[in-house]
Amino acid sequence: MARERTWRKSSYSTGGEASACVDVSLAHNAQVRDSKNVSGDVLTFSTPAWRSLVAHVGSR
Secondary structure: OOOOOOOEEOOOOOOOOOOOOEEEEOOOOEEEEEOOOOOOOEEEEOHHHHHHHHHHHHOO
């Protein structure tokens, strides 16, 4: 049975239709999509790769 994804909008979103932000889903692996094009392409990261990315970005 496929696990349904819950998407969360970036806390850096400015809101409105012209906002530039992403949605993230952390079910099984990490997926990132453009919040203005939810049926478009999705970036998929393994859990270790996602944690590494978040740690790197957070250390800046």
